[in-house]
Amino acid sequence: MPDEPCLQLLDLLERDQLAGHDFPGSGLTIRALVAVLAARQQTPPRLGNPRRCFFAVLEPFLIDEQLPRKWVGRIARTSLNHIWDWLCHDLAAAEMAAYQAEVVTALLDRDVARAHEQAAQLQKALLPAIRRAVASHDEAVLHRFSVLVGGQAVLEDLRDMMTVMEHRETLRALGERIRGPIRQLDEEEAAFILEALVPFARGDAMLLPYAVALVMGRLTHPWQILQVAVLAVESREALRLGQSSFRVVMELLLCELERLVVRAQAERRGRRTARLALAATDFAASVRAIVDHIAMGPEIGWMKRMGAARSRMAQVLRPELEELPGRVRRILRAPWYRELDGGGAFDAGEFAAIEAGLDLLVIAKDHAAELALNEATLRVISRLAAFLEASLRPLLDGLRGSVGDDRAFRLQQLEAAVRIARRVLGAEYATLLQKAVDVAAAEVRPLARAG
Structure with a gap:
């Protein structure tokens, strides 16, 4: 479907949802339309x-990943469902x-402007009640409250x-200043x-993590913020950075590493190797920058x-790499196996x-140090090279007599x-192999011609 009808249908479905006239499956259809438009580089x-x-004001700080620990300045998107339900059913239903x-x-x-103004007014009105709800210093009370809202x-x-x-x-003004x-x-x-x-780094620097997170969202690569941190403390020494308020830069970059590990785990479970490779590349670039x-x-x-993050990323990637030789062997095995397979x-x-797995192998080879995969990468490449060199001659000889x-x-x-x-042994070897294939394909043995 062209972009324009997609946009019109998306707008119609969202208006029906707002008016309470949505049909079963409309939410799924909306998500599918958004995914299709996103794949076409469209932001509807x-x-x-x-x-x-x-929750629009929280957008620069939201993350989709469920991390094993809480990082200041980052809010799990899944928490919004629990918070919304608590606000609607327990704190301020009317x-x-x-x-x-x-x-x-x-x-x-x-x-839209009036809608966001209504949201800002409600937030201002509810904040005192929310503050009172979370202000208790009694651990038992806080535990009961955490259970009520969905967990710690x-x-x-x-x-x-x-x-x-x-x-x-204050944060909006910063966002408008840093484009x-x-x-x-x-x-x-x-x-x-x-x-x-x-200005955010002065005093108790309470807002600095949020300011840094907001700025990181404006950068093509989050690790670019390290240049700002080094400039702030006028040193590359970790000890000096750790003693300054700008230590939150490293904390948030460590959070980014955790996010990439969690993302890689999800991509591997979904067998989305190309996206797994992208997560590995981003992870390696972040480690190298640090x-x-x-x-x-x-x-x-x-x-x-x-x-620890490098070790976990290696654990995600290693099985994907180590299964490559077996998969290559099966797809290049002797044709008589076809009879066994029907x-x-x-x-x-x-x-x-x-x-896609070989592309991941190339990434692991190029960034073996950052991904803690030196030994595993060399072992996989060695096994693939040995198999290719042993199997190519029988494949070429078989081609000459086949019909x-x-x-x-x-x-x-x-x-x-x-x-x-080309990926395992290099472009020069692949070019020579292609010439050998062309020669073998041009040769026709008498038995093959008679057949």
Whole structure:
């Protein structure tokens, strides 16, 4: 479907949802349309809803990953469901119902500014009640409250939410000052960002983590913020950075490493190897940036935490790499195995998955130190190289005497072998192999011609 009908259908479905006329499955259809438009590099204007308007101010601080620990300045998106239910059912049912009715009316009139103004007013009105609810110092009371709102992690995210909403105008002004995306962070730009962050670093620096998180969202690569941290403390020494308020930069970058590990785990479970490779690349780039910008010693806790993240990422990637030799062996095995498999055709889908795995292998090879995969990568490449060198001659000899479907199958195998060799043994070897395939394909033995 073209973009314009998709946008029109999305707008119609969202308006029906707001008006309470949505049909079963409309939410699924909306998510599918948004995914299709996102794949086409389209960011559709969303009509929104009362819940989205209320939490819009938190967007720069939201993360989709469920992390094993809480990081200040980061709020799990899943916590919003629990917080919303608590607000609507326990804290302020009447106020939330009135707010939702007013925002629905504003959005149906396409008055987005009025809808967000209603959200800001409600936040201001509810903050004292929320503050009282979380103010107890009694551990038993806090535990009961955390169970009520959805758990300790949700309670901690609720505290972050309060801080952001209390200082929304200050953070909004920072966001308007630091425009993005910033692709190349030069010294002048780093100095400008530092000047904007210095007021947040004074005093108890309570807002600095949120300010840094907001700025990181404006950068093409989150690790670029290290240039600002080094400039702030005028040193690459980790000890000096750790003693300053700008230590939150390293804390948030360690959070980014945790996010990439969790993301990689999810991509591997979903067998999305290309996206797994992207997470591995981003992880390696972040580790390299930290090593290049910050001089750490063994006494620094950051070093230990970064090492733990590297170890977990290696655990995610290693099985994906170590299964490659077996998969390559199966797809390039002798054609007589086809009889055992019922005469199946060349598995193009499996080969596409193997190519994605080989792309991951190249990334692991190029960033073996950052990913803690030196030994595993060398072992996999060695096994693949040994198998290719042992199996190519029989495949070429078999091609010379083959006909019909068998010849087509062998040609597909050799084409796959060339593409595998390009990644494992290099472009020069792959070029020589392609010439050998062309020569073997041109040769026709008398027996093959007679057949």
